[in-house]
Amino acid sequence: MATLKELAQRPDRFTGGHRACAGCAAPIAVRQVMAALDPEIPVVTANATGCLEVTTTIYPFTAWKGSYIHCAFGNAAATLSGVESAYQSLKRQGKIPDRPIKFVAFGGDGGTYDIGFQSLSGAMERGHDLVYICYDNGAYANTGIQRSSATPRGASTTTSPAGKVIAGKPQPRKDLTAIMAAHNIPYVAQASVSHYMDLFRKVEKAFAVEGPAFINIMAPCRLTWGTPPEETVDIAREAVESCFWPLYEVVDGVWKLTYKPRQKTSFIDWMKRQARFRHLFKPEPKTEILEELQAEVDKRWEQLLARVETEK
Amino acid sequence: MVSKTVAYTGNEAIAHGMKQINPDVIAAYPITPQTEIVQIYSTFVADGLVDTEFVTVESEHSAMSAVIGAAAGGARAMTATSSQGLAYMHEVVYIAASMRLPIVMAVANRALSGPINIHCDHSDTMGARDSGWIQLYSENAQEAYDNLIQAVRIAEHPDVQLPVMVCLDGFIISHALETVTLNDDAFVKEFVGIYKPKHHLLDPENPVTMGPLDLFDFYFEHKRDQAEAMRKAKDVIIAVGQEYGAKTGRGYGLFETYQLDDAETAIVVMSSTAGTAKAVIDELRAQGQKVGLLKLRSFRPFPYAELAEALKHLKAVAVLDRADSFNAFGAPLFVQTRAALYDLPQRPTMINYIYGLGGRDCDMSQIARVYADLAEIVKSNQTGEIVRYLGVRE
Structure with a gap:
């Protein structure tokens, strides 16, 4: 396993000069994922429509040093499954050299949890040898911050605005990582840009398995969340420390925590730092809702602990 | 081979x-x-x-x-x-x-x-x-x-x-x-x-x-x-x-013509209905009627110049569309064929039939009716309805 120093010295597969916002976690996630891959092995990237795609491939420029394809919003997994099938077919027939090539798809939560959900589920079920990475910032950021099924309950977005009678998004978020684990694929994990060594190790494992792998990465959007750009990584860390975003992996169906916070921090304090939850604190704290949201996080954390415990 | x-x-x-x-x-x-x-x-x-x-x-x-x-x-x-x-x-x-x-x-x-x-x-x-x-x-x-x-x-x-x-x-x-x-x-x-x-x-x-x-x-x-x-x-x-x-031994072009060279009236159509039309043409030709067919193979690219050349000598043409373009003044094949013929110094009279929607059978009697309509148009010099429906209960 590569050390941090070795990882840092690997040549960039994804260059600077792209047009993502300052403090955007998506390019951080991409750099971490790409660095975890053996530099000798080529990778083909597929990308769902979204911030990452529009900021990194403005024709005639590209930030991607290896081969890259963007097709549409809801089909990154299906598109990449086609590329991977071409690789298997052409290699088997001797039409291309027999050497390893890796396949990775990047999609935001909108392109993964929602519009690309069926395409992702199909590709995973078919067993293609590819890694799907979701960079989860909890909204359709590219179109101007609309709610997705990854948006946490209570968050104000442009389609779940905090109003006089509704306090932000009424529904809790979908647990996509668990749904992907239910596909019984070789590797599923949840990671965060803040815990980069944990993320590196997960990406290494994901690429090492034969067959499909899925990693859901906590990747804050400072415009969506309403946080200063320099706090992106810190607010991601607090998502983990508060147990809102636990770090775990599911290897061949066995669930395992990869990081347990020493002292579980307050989810309410985490929300307090973000403008999207401001209406829950001002003009006066909506204590009942806040306590419900804290209880929801606690419940899901306890359920995860119980699951991990029984599978020890 | x-x-x-x-x-x-x-x-x-x-x-x-x-x-x-x-x-x-x-x-x-x-x-x-x-x-x-x-x-x-x-x-x-x-x-x-x-x-x-x-x-x-x-x-x-x-x-x-x-x-x-x-x-x-x-x-x-x-x-x-x-x-x-x-x-x-x-x-x-x-x-x-x-x-x-x-x-x-x-x-x-x-x-x-x-x-x-x-x-x-x-x-x-x-x-x-x-x-x-x-x-x-x-x-x-x-x-x-x-x-x-x-x-x-x-x-x-x-x-x-x-x-x-x-x-x-x-x-x-x-x-x-x-x-x-x-x-x-x-x-x-x-x-x-x-x-x-x-x-x-x-x-x-x-x-x-x-x-x-x-x-x-x-x-x-x-x-x-x-x-x-x-x-x-x-x-x-x-x-x-x-x-x-x-x-x-089976050559292909942009379209196929059948009894078109000396025809006075013709049908333009695509796909299986062309086979039905050929059978009707054989019967009508046996009765001495100068009827023909142009079966389009390539809809995209649309061979507008070649179509105009192939249809320019006709007195009346019926274009049969197996799709509708609701109230667009004709369905797609008709609209394009009619536009392709616009620059001819002398144009055939052109009508459109929308037929066979949802698998409605288009039999020989329907095709024969189209040729009869075309003959009537030529004889009376009256076009009548330009966009028509074939084989539907009105």
Whole structure:
């Protein structure tokens, strides 16, 4: 396993000069994922429509040093499954050299949890040898911050605005990582840009398995969340420390925590730092809702602990 | 060349043609009346008769997405669909063409919902007529088979690099048993050759970014290139059709004419109805009536100049559309044919019939009525209704 120093010295597969916002976690996630891959092995990237795609491939420029394809919003997994099938077919027939090539798809939560959900589920079920990475910032950021099924309950977005009678998004978020684990694929994990060594190790494992792998990465959007750009990584860390975003992996169906916070921090304090939850604190704290949201996080954390415990 | 004659349905002929082409990747999803193609091909895969990686996707949207990925990866890639399947993949159909990927797709034409209906009309492929795909229409199973093989060469030609739809009438052709002359495997293998794309994703020494964000500074030029490729496709369709004819005895052009040279009135139509029209023409010719037919094969590219030349001597022409373009003053084939003839110094009178929607049978009596209407128009010098409906209860 590569050390941090070795990882840092690997040549960039994804260059600077792209047009993502300052403090955007998506390019951080991409750099971490790409660095975890053996530099000798080529990778083909597929990308769902979204911030990452529009900021990194403005024709005639590209930030991607290896081969890259963007097709549409809801089909990154299906598109990449086609590329991977071409690789298997052409290699088997001797039409291309027999050497390893890796396949990775990047999609935001909108392109993964929602519009690309069926395409992702199909590709995973078919067993293609590819890694799907979701960079989860909890909204359709590219179109101007609309709610997705990854948006946490209570968050104000442009389609779940905090109003006089509704306090932000009424529904809790979908647990996509668990749904992907239910596909019984070789590797599923949840990671965060803040815990980069944990993320590196997960990406290494994901690429090492034969067959499909899925990693859901906590990747804050400072415009969506309403946080200063320099706090992106810190607010991601607090998502983990508060147990809102636990770090775990599911290897061949066995669930395992990869990081347990020493002292579980307050989810309410985490929300307090973000403008999207401001209406829950001002003009006066909506204590009942806040306590419900804290209880929801606690419940899901306890359920995860119980699951991990029984599978020890 | 050794060829053999068999009794095949249109779907069997397509599946057999696909087997002989032996594409690197097929991704497909079942839909009536295309389903048999997928099923039959699955048996070829299960029996190890083909090299194809067969991707059993969970939807047509993913079928087209996966063949796009495969073709972008340098594979020869194919699929097949019908009706709602084509509608469901609509957004990605355009992307396949704009990425200039030479995908070949068989379409067993079926009416679009709603109401739901599984039988033939052309509303599905007419809805994709401006997607940037070449569209070839087939009169019978033989033509569907021949078009499929030629489609590979047309799509992959360096001047073209556009995807091709090979259309066959659902049930009428897809499920009817007909005699079909098959080429031998070696001929097809040599005719389609080996696909060698200039750029693809699986060439790590020459990486490529495909599908970038293309704004107001370049998008228009790329669209203009697509239009130019479609224009050039016309000559390639002719050349490939001639070469195929020289080698198989079954030559193809942009359209076929039947008893047209000395005709006074004619029908313009696509696909299986052309066969019915030929039978009616034989009867009417025996009675001394100068009636003819133009069966269009290539709807995209649309051979407007050649059509004008072929139809200029006629007194009256009826264009038959198996799709409607609700109150657009005629359905697509009519609108385009009429526009193509506009610059002639002397134009035939032109009328449009919308017929056969949802699989409504278009029998010989309906076609005979069209020729009778045309004769009446010529005799009375009165056009009457320009856009008409054929075989519908009013």
